[in-house]
Amino acid sequence: MPATTSATPSAPLWPAPTATGPVTATVRLPGSKSVTNRALLLAALADGPGVVRQALRSRDADLMVSALRALGASLVASGETAAGVDWHVTPGPIRGGVSIDAGLAGTVMRFVPPMAALADGPVSFDGDPHARKRPMGPILDALRSLGARVDNDALPFTIRGPLTGGEVTLDASGSSQFVSGLLLTAARFEKGITIRHVGPPVPSQPHIEMSVEMLRAAGVTVDAGERDVWRVEPGPIAARDMTVEPDLSNAAPFLAAALVTGGTVTIPAWPVRTTQAGDALRDLLAAMGATVTRPAADSGTDSGTVSGTADLTVTSTAEIRGLDADLHEVGELTPTIAALAALATTPSRIRGVSHLRGHETDRLAALATEINRLGGDCEETDDGLVIRPRALHGGVFRSYDDHRMATAGAVLGLRVPGVEVENIATTAKTLPEFAQMWTAMLEAK
Numbered sequence: 001m002p003a004t005t006s007a008t009p010s011a012p013l014w015p016a017p018t019a020t021g022p023v024t025a026t027v028r029l030p031g032s033k034s035v036t037n038r039a040l041l042l043a044a045l046a047d048g049p050g051v052v053r054q055a056l057r058s059r060d061a062d063l064m065v066s067a068l069r070a071l072g073a074s075l076v077a078s079g080e081t082a083a084g085v086d087w088h089v090t091p092g093p094i095r096g097g098v099s100i101d102a103g104l105a106g107t108v109m110r111f112v113p114p115m116a117a118l119a120d121g122p123v124s125f126d127g128d129p130h131a132r133k134r135p136m137g138p139i140l141d142a143l144r145s146l147g148a149r150v151d152n153d154a155l156p157f158t159i160r161g162p163l164t165g166g167e168v169t170l171d172a173s174g175s176s177q178f179v180s181g182l183l184l185t186a187a188r189f190e191k192g193i194t195i196r197h198v199g200p201p202v203p204s205q206p207h208i209e210m211s212v213e214m215l216r217a218a219g220v221t222v223d224a225g226e227r228d229v230w231r232v233e234p235g236p237i238a239a240r241d242m243t244v245e246p247d248l249s250n251a252a253p254f255l256a257a258a259l260v261t262g263g264t265v266t267i268p269a270w271p272v273r274t275t276q277a278g279d280a281l282r283d284l285l286a287a288m289g290a291t292v293t294r295p296a297a298d299s300g301t302d303s304g305t306v307s308g309t310a311d312l313t314v315t316s317t318a319e320i321r322g323l324d325a326d327l328h329e330v331g332e333l334t335p336t337i338a339a340l341a342a343l344a345t346t347p348s349r350i351r352g353v354s355h356l357r358g359h360e361t362d363r364l365a366a367l368a369t370e371i372n373r374l375g376g377d378c379e380e381t382d383d384g385l386v387i388r389p390r391a392l393h394g395g396v397f398r399s400y401d402d403h404r405m406a407t408a409g410a411v412l413g414l415r416v417p418g419v420e421v422e423n424i425a426t427t428a429k430t431l432p433e434f435a436q437m438w439t440a441m442l443e444a445k
């Protein structure tokens with residue numbers, strides 16, 4: 001079982017394996033964190049029992065399961081394999097008087113409070129020490145303006161209904177999850193919701209599209225026709241039987257291994273059409289010099305569920321080109337792209353990701369500090385990073401309890417001997433098997 005405890009203060013060091021030659025591997029990835037946690041929440045709010053198949057088993061997913069059980073839903077697991085678990089979800093009356101641990105999971109701290117505001121009593125939330133620093137103000141203010149009472153502006157807080165819904169204006173430039181969190185429960189609000197964003201552009205639009213498409217697939221009427229305005233009609237959320245797509249963001253370090261070693265990595269069951277941010281890897285890795293091939297599949301996909309899929313293969317020559325990219329829509333790919341940029345032969349500029357300062361850690365500061373600690377040349381800018389080619393040396397790569405920092409350290413270690421990643425176990429947030437999968441990838445022939 002993945003750990004659901006807080007981060008370890010002085011975590012062990014993991015000697016990142018250095019590749020001895022080009023990697024040739026097929027890597028089958030477990031389910032998407034973003035799809036799993038949306039699907040579980042929607043199933044717990046639905047109008048009858050449903051099934052979420054091939055769901056991710058990880059710390060963030062386990063925290064969502066515990067939260068939904070605390071609020072009164074029944075979730076029973078069956079068929080657990082390396083590919084995931086099938087959750088049989090039976091909604092129940094939403095129960096208050098409970099406490100919820102959000103860990104460091106944005107999807108729990110932002111998606112569950114709107115549901116908790118429908119409970120029959122107060123619901124308290126807390127999380128890891130760093131979770132208390134992650135931005136929550138805009139969604140908590142929105143819930144207040146919709147009728148709820150909330151006693152703080154960040155974790156820890158207690159929320160009390162009743163909440164009837166209606167119109168709300170918020171600044172979601174800090175996280176798309178403020179919008180997704182409101183959207184996911186809104187059909188259960190008496191008046192539904194109209195959300196209006198005012199402020200600098202909302203990041204991670206694909207994640208908002210994922211929320212909208214999964215709601216529509218459950219029969220909810222969502223109008224997203226006007227920029228920065230979303231309207232959800234009140235009504236039932238249909239129970240479904242759905243299968244979760246593989247996690248394409250977690251494909252990032254494995255596909256990066258093809259570029260770093262001049263090898264070939266294949267990910268089976270890549271959805272032909274998806275709202276996952278990781279789909280942008282096809283263009284980003286091609287821009288860095290890789291050849292990306294995906295045979296055509298013959299059917300479409302219903303967002304969040306597998307129907308049309310194909311193998312995706314990335315092949316490379318080990319010469320990595322730097323890139324100039326705006327990652328505003330796909331910010332969670334930044335740590336892997338920055339690691340590749342640190343190994344590139346030409347400079348890179350990553351733009352549009354100031355919101356990463358509110359992620360698991362301040363990812364811009366963390367990436368600059370850790371790449372430079374290994375002798376690199378990485379400069380923080382207001383909204384991103386500038387990374388120039390410079391030879392790297394071994395050393396400790398700190399992860400700051402951030403799963404994507406840990407995997408970025410593993411990518412660097414493929415080429416740079418002597419990299420030791422602190423707290424590789426933090427990858428349990430979304431991929432508990434990361435270290436074993438990494439070794440298996442390097443040993444595959």
Ligand SMILES: O=C(O)C1=C[C@@H](OP(=O)(O)O)[C@@H](O)[C@H](O)C1
Pocket residue numbers: 033034035106107174175176177180203204207208331332355
């Ligand atoms: O809704 C989601 O599942 C997510 C939205 C994004 O959050 P931000 O918009 O805060 O970057 C993304 O980075 C995160 O990993 C998952």
Ligand SMILES: C=C(OP(=O)(O)O)C(=O)O
Pocket residue numbers: 104105106107332359360404430
């Ligand atoms: C930002 C991330 O996670 P969270 O869902 O906790 O925001 C991430 O996984 O990169």
